[in-house]
Amino acid sequence: MTHYDLLLIGTGSGNMFLDKRFAGLKTAIAEEWHFGGTCLNVGCIPTKMFVYPATVAEEAAHARRYDVEASFDGVDWPGLQERIFSRVDAIEAGGREYRSGDRQPNNTVIPEHVRFIDEKTVVTASGEEITADRIVIAAGAAPTLPDTPGLDPARVDTPGYPIVTSNSIMRLPEQPKRLAIVGSGVIAMEFAHIFTSFGSDVTVIARGPRLLQDLDGTASAEFTKIFTVDHNVILGAQPAAYRLGDGEGAPMTIELEPSGRVDDVDVPAAIEADIVLIAIGRHPNTAGLDAAEVGYDLTPDGRLVVDAFQRVYAGGEPVPGVFALGDISSEHQLKHVANHEARVVGDNLVIDVAAGAPGAAAEDALEAASHKAVPAAVFTSPQVATVGMTEDEARQAGHDVTVKVQQYSDVAYGWAMADDPGIVKIIADRDSRLILGAQIVGAEASMIIQPLIQAMAFDQPADEVARGQYWIHPALPEVVENALLGLEFTPR
Numbered sequence: 001m002t003h004y005d006l007l008l009i010g011t012g013s014g015n016m017f018l019d020k021r022f023a024g025l026k027t028a029i030a031e032e033w034h035f036g037g038t039c040l041n042v043g044c045i046p047t048k049m050f051v052y053p054a055t056v057a058e059e060a061a062h063a064r065r066y067d068v069e070a071s072f073d074g075v076d077w078p079g080l081q082e083r084i085f086s087r088v089d090a091i092e093a094g095g096r097e098y099r100s101g102d103r104q105p106n107n108t109v110i111p112e113h114v115r116f117i118d119e120k121t122v123v124t125a126s127g128e129e130i131t132a133d134r135i136v137i138a139a140g141a142a143p144t145l146p147d148t149p150g151l152d153p154a155r156v157d158t159p160g161y162p163i164v165t166s167n168s169i170m171r172l173p174e175q176p177k178r179l180a181i182v183g184s185g186v187i188a189m190e191f192a193h194i195f196t197s198f199g200s201d202v203t204v205i206a207r208g209p210r211l212l213q214d215l216d217g218t219a220s221a222e223f224t225k226i227f228t229v230d231h232n233v234i235l236g237a238q239p240a241a242y243r244l245g246d247g248e249g250a251p252m253t254i255e256l257e258p259s260g261r262v263d264d265v266d267v268p269a270a271i272e273a274d275i276v277l278i279a280i281g282r283h284p285n286t287a288g289l290d291a292a293e294v295g296y297d298l299t300p301d302g303r304l305v306v307d308a309f310q311r312v313y314a315g316g317e318p319v320p321g322v323f324a325l326g327d328i329s330s331e332h333q334l335k336h337v338a339n340h341e342a343r344v345v346g347d348n349l350v351i352d353v354a355a356g357a358p359g360a361a362a363e364d365a366l367e368a369a370s371h372k373a374v375p376a377a378v379f380t381s382p383q384v385a386t387v388g389m390t391e392d393e394a395r396q397a398g399h400d401v402t403v404k405v406q407q408y409s410d411v412a413y414g415w416a417m418a419d420d421p422g423i424v425k426i427i428a429d430r431d432s433r434l435i436l437g438a439q440i441v442g443a444e445a446s447m448i449i450q451p452l453i454q455a456m457a458f459d460q461p462a463d464e465v466a467r468g469q470y471w472i473h474p475a476l477p478e479v480v481e482n483a484l485l486g487l488e489f490t491p492r
């Protein structure tokens with residue numbers, strides 16, 4: 001049995017807070033996989049490094065739309081992978097080396113899976129028991145696999161098996177000629193954009209009547225309308241069975257059936273593909289930690305229960321000295337949220353250590369995490385960005401809402417973009433004039449939403465945001481300005 005002052009499980013955002021403030025403690029970091037976790041190795045960063053070239057390829061293929069002669073002649077798949085992963089892998093190796101080497105003499109890296117055997121004790125895969133005064137659980141989430149005949153979960157993401165997740169698709173030795181994508185959420189849409197733009201024959205299999213169904217209804221409908229022009233999508237369908245091809249390189253068959261979520265749908269009996277990407281969602285890694293078995297409280301969808309101070313709960317009470325952050329406990333599953341929570345956990349640990357015994361810090365001394373105005377983006381084609389409530393949520397919350405939907409083609413930059421489709425939808429409260437939410441579907445959505453995020457974060461009334469500053473003419477954010485100007489408020 002080895003005892004530490006502080007044990008960190010997971011090196012995604014968890015790896016961020018452990019700085020020189022903790023140099024006097026005996027610390028350990030358990031990481032069973034890549035240092036840096038999902039975002040660096042298989043998530044935000046490499047996907048966006050694929051998305052950008054994909055958008056360049058798409059623009060070239062559609063340049064005629066802007067009266068420009070250009071063409072897309074293919075992608076250098078190995079070259080692209082080398083450019084992306086030489087950078088990512090070097091950062092991963094550097095992070096591991098930094099934590100393991102002489103520069104962190106007080107720290108021990110445990111390169112193994114760990115699971116709890118009681119609230120303050122874990123056992124490693126090789127059988128060592130470890131206790132700690134304080135524990136930070138930052139163990140993230142993993143792709144969910146469906147229980148479908150012909151799909152062997154143990155072989156998914158292993159070399160040569162044609163069914164993959166986001167964990168391995170970017171490292172495939174060859175660009176798939178025919179790719180089937182099961183799912184219609186963020187990850188499915190980003191990879192559909194990447195591989196369609198790179199010239200693969202992509203088919204998206206979606207259960208519902210629309211894509212990105214968690215969006216506001218207007219935004220989801222707009223996205224589905226635009227996306228389905230250039231992407232093959234089968235709505236209202238789900239795989240009934242997978243059949244591997246006979247012999248190496250033979251395509252696999254995906255038998256389809258109606259999902260029951262769309263009326264009068266004409267679903268093909270089967271499609272063929274070289275590779276199938278499963279992108280139906282992600283689940284928190286609490287089961288692998290035996291979190292429920294040792295009594296930690298879980299949400300209905302399997303996340304650790306935490307309070308505003310990121311303290312972990314068991315039996316309805318905070319467990320002294322145990323904190324969590326990121327996808328293991330957050331409803332958001334976003335890197336910027338995980339990073340914010342990591343900062344809060346770091347600060348609260350410092351306070352807790354200074355207070356003496358684990359959990360001794362007074363509650364009013366602790367810092368609360370802020371989950372106000374959490375934005376998100378989908379880097380697909382068109383881009384999508386959201387913040388705050390949907391229109392339905394705002395109405396259900398009892399607000400007297402004012403809503404404006406502005407078309408990109410209403411502003412001069414939209415004309416410059418040859419009237420590319422896109423909308424800005426803003427939802428505000430008629431009386432308080434505060435912005436409740438926004439949904440943008442269209443080019444650069446992730447960038448032009450920022451003034452709305454800022455306004456919500458600082459409680460700036462929508463009419464002041466519209467009129468109280470200059471908006472560069474004729475830049476694309478004018479579409480946001482016009483949407484703000486179109487909101488109607490209770491006269492003062």
Ligand SMILES: Cc1cc2nc3c(=O)[nH]c(=O)nc-3n(C[C@H](O)[C@H](O)[C@H](O)COP(=O)(O)OP(=O)(O)OC[C@H]3O[C@@H](n4cnc5c(N)ncnc54)[C@H](O)[C@@H]3O)c2cc1C
Nearest residue numbers: 010012013032033037038039043114140326327333334335
């Ligand atoms: C394809 C994809 C694209 C994404 N794009 C974006 C994006 O554009 N923007 C955005 O905000 N978010 C994006 N995300 C989500 C984002 O990556 C996550 O929200 C974020 O990385 C979560 O960080 P984390 O620290 O909570 O978990 P992780 O980074 O997943 O870290 C958890 C770590 O814990 C380790 N671990 C788990 N269990 C154990 C155990 N029992 N023992 C030892 N180690 C363990 C894991 O190996 C892992 O390294 C994307 C995700 C994916 C999959």
